Amino acid sequence: MTATTLPEDLPERIVEALGAASVGGVRFGRRGLVAYELNVRDGWPVRTLKLAPANDPFAVLAEVDRLEWIDRRLPSPKVLASAQLATGGHAVVLSLPPGTRASAAEHLTRASRTVEYFAQALRFVHEIPIENCPFSSRLELRLRSIERRMTIDEYDTATFTPPYNRYTIERLYEILIESKPAEDDDVFTHGSFGLDVALLDQTGVSGVIDWGQAGIADRYVDLASAVRSIARTLGPEQIPQFFHWYGLKRADPRKLDFYALLAEFE
Known part of the structure; x- marks a missing residue:
């Protein structure tokens, strides 16, 4: 896994949400969370792929739950796809606001x-x-x-x-x-x-x-x-x-x- 490649064997719905995106950078967060900043086509909203490890899938699910509640209260990411990983972790693809x-x-x-x-x-x-x-x-x-x-x-x-x-x-x-x-x-x-x-x-x-x-x-x-x-x-x-x-x-x-x-x- 490098800053220019995505992990293999991602769930189908995650792959579909990624489209033709390529990796622009990787951020490592708390609780083993890894966030891939993705380059997409011109005119498309910027996207992020977040992966949580098998021992703490809630590192990603916590944000999914909160985004659902925040919804239109404030400009915030939209969940494009969410799926369990074969390894037991969890993946989510987010569409980010502009800026x-x-x-x-x-x-x-x-x-x-x-x-x-x-x-x-x-x-x-x-x-x-x-x-x-x-x-x-x-x-x-x-x-x-x-x-x-x-x-x-x-x-x-x-x-x-x-x-x-x-x-x-x-x-x-x-x-x-x-x-x-x-x-x-x-x-x-x-x-x-x-x-x-x-x-x-x-x-x-x-x-x-x-x-x-x-x-x-x-x-x-x-x-x-x-x-x-x-x-x-x-x-x-x-x-x-x-x-x-x-x-x-x-x-x-x-x-x-x-x-x-x-x-x-x-």
Whole structure:
């Protein structure tokens, strides 16, 4: 398997949805997920093939379920085909909205405008009504998941980013619990919001992608992720403008720190 070829023995419905597409690049995500970015004919919507491993097919199915619920609430990928793999994993072909990732070079050269559109994209996500939303990513559920993973010694802090990698997993969890916010500000969250999931065109936001971790949670889940992405890609000097365009007069630094640490565990 290389960056220029697709896996063999894909299900027929997946092959049909791919058409004559060729591989433009490969991204490796959480939980063993592999995403093939596909080149298609001129005028066709950009497509992505996502493959989940046999030991965690839900890595793909989670996004399929969420896209079905999001539907027309926000420009988002459309499921063209979904099928189980012979190996026991799962495959899905998605048709993406128009536009390019906010992390693309064409947008990084216009940092101020990109930050404005990026903040607007997050506002659109958080404005999706949560009534009757079946997906919960609330804090207590996440903490229980972390505790289960700790009991089977699943963590290696060497993989955490500085300065967290200086501590033991037990100490990091203590810090996490000690800094737990007193109140939640629940909205519909993306769950992993960064410049690479917001699609932009010349006029603004054209879509949001990669919805596998979406659900009801504190808005700071996405704010902390967005801030990290901006600092790493555009520079920390752009963060105040992001909060301005998002509409947050005063960000809570304690909640930003808490959710940044929480993300390390996930």
